[in-house]
Amino acid sequence: MIKLSEILPHLIHQFKSENDLIRAIDEISNKFTKERNKIGDYLKDPRLVAAYTAFYLLTNIPKLEEVLKWLPGAWMKELKNCDFIDLGAGPGTFSLAWKGLGIGNGDFYQVEQSELMRQQGLLLWKGFHQEKLYQGAKWEWKNDRPKFLLFGHSANEMGSDEAIRYIEKINPEHILFIEPGTKDFFPEMLKIRTYLLNHQHSVLFPCSNVLSCPMQNKDDWCHQFIHIKQDSEIERISQMARKDRKLLPLTVHAYSRNFKGENPQERLVRVFPETKFSLEWEICHLNQLERYQIMKRDLSSKEIKDLGAVLAGASIESELLKELDQYNRVKILKVK
Numbered sequence: 001m002i003k004l005s006e007i008l009p010h011l012i013h014q015f016k017s018e019n020d021l022i023r024a025i026d027e028i029s030n031k032f033t034k035e036r037n038k039i040g041d042y043l044k045d046p047r048l049v050a051a052y053t054a055f056y057l058l059t060n061i062p063k064l065e066e067v068l069k070w071l072p073g074a075w076m077k078e079l080k081n082c083d084f085i086d087l088g089a090g091p092g093t094f095s096l097a098w099k100g101l102g103i104g105n106g107d108f109y110q111v112e113q114s115e116l117m118r119q120q121g122l123l124l125w126k127g128f129h130q131e132k133l134y135q136g137a138k139w140e141w142k143n144d145r146p147k148f149l150l151f152g153h154s155a156n157e158m159g160s161d162e163a164i165r166y167i168e169k170i171n172p173e174h175i176l177f178i179e180p181g182t183k184d185f186f187p188e189m190l191k192i193r194t195y196l197l198n199h200q201h202s203v204l205f206p207c208s209n210v211l212s213c214p215m216q217n218k219d220d221w222c223h224q225f226i227h228i229k230q231d232s233e234i235e236r237i238s239q240m241a242r243k244d245r246k247l248l249p250l251t252v253h254a255y256s257r258n259f260k261g262e263n264p265q266e267r268l269v270r271v272f273p274e275t276k277f278s279l280e281w282e283i284c285h286l287n288q289l290e291r292y293q294i295m296k297r298d299l300s301s302k303e304i305k306d307l308g309a310v311l312a313g314a315s316i317e318s319e320l321l322k323e324l325d326q327y328n329r330v331k332i333l334k335v336k
């Protein structure tokens, strides 16, 4: 795992102190959450670009690792020989994360509109790797090798129309979105989903099939959660900056043109507060929302604890015990 102290020498701005870094992290985080209209501002300030890099690189590496656990193992084999395209790469957090996993044999491309971010991305890449990095403000290369396109927290900034334009231009075999788990972004993700399903792509995650999303006309949105284990230095900084980076909401979608996996039929999309007697889950079951009740009396304390820790995003297999008016009483056979 890369440590914060290893990143600091490769930043385009050197912070005078830890407090100086924390103040900059606070500023960026406000721009992401409270001042969305000024979201582009941080891209023009070397201090904020450096703070972004220090803070988010170290959380995006474990984030990618956790997300990949949800995806079919056989798909990873397909991705292995693809060129990796980090779209809206910022300082290349996900390029470094993908490279660090040692899976990809292809070339690395970073498409990033901000010149400062590209500078930061190059400095960081050179700090850790010898291989060539292709970088540009837009997609400007031509090759016929299969491509794995990753949108990391960027489709939400550029919007669905721009994301689709990039997909049309790059024509990737495989696409992964790791985006914020926000309600605002969900309709945008659905537009991209519709486009991809109409253009020879299959959805690998999170949906079980190509039918329309059961949440699309509801006051709700499909998103997932992950727990990540952080480097101790960044954990301390997160605490000082009062940012919870351990339990993260996110929107993950994966698509492929040629890989046909067998998608799980049941996915946990919401965990309701548990009752004295039961665990209560909302499941997307073959693109229908169903409420599952899991009775505690049928479980050992360890099973209750383990199932109580399962987060939205997990796929499950269940056995129907009783069909009731409002919900299904089930036994959980498998969680992944």
Ligand SMILES: C[S@@+](CC[C@H](N)C(=O)[O-])C[C@H]1O[C@@H](n2cnc3c(N)ncnc32)[C@H](O)[C@@H]1O
Pocket (backbone or CB within 6 Å): 043, 056, 057, 060, 087, 088, 089, 090, 091, 092, 093, 094, 111, 112, 113, 114, 117, 137, 151, 152, 153, 154, 157, 158, 162
């Ligand atoms: C929140 S940052 C994410 C950076 C990195 N992918 C990550 O997850 O750490 C979003 C990035 O998308 C870039 N971006 C937004 N719209 C873009 C566009 N139309 N073309 C290229 N990059 C874009 C921004 O400049 C910014 O660096």
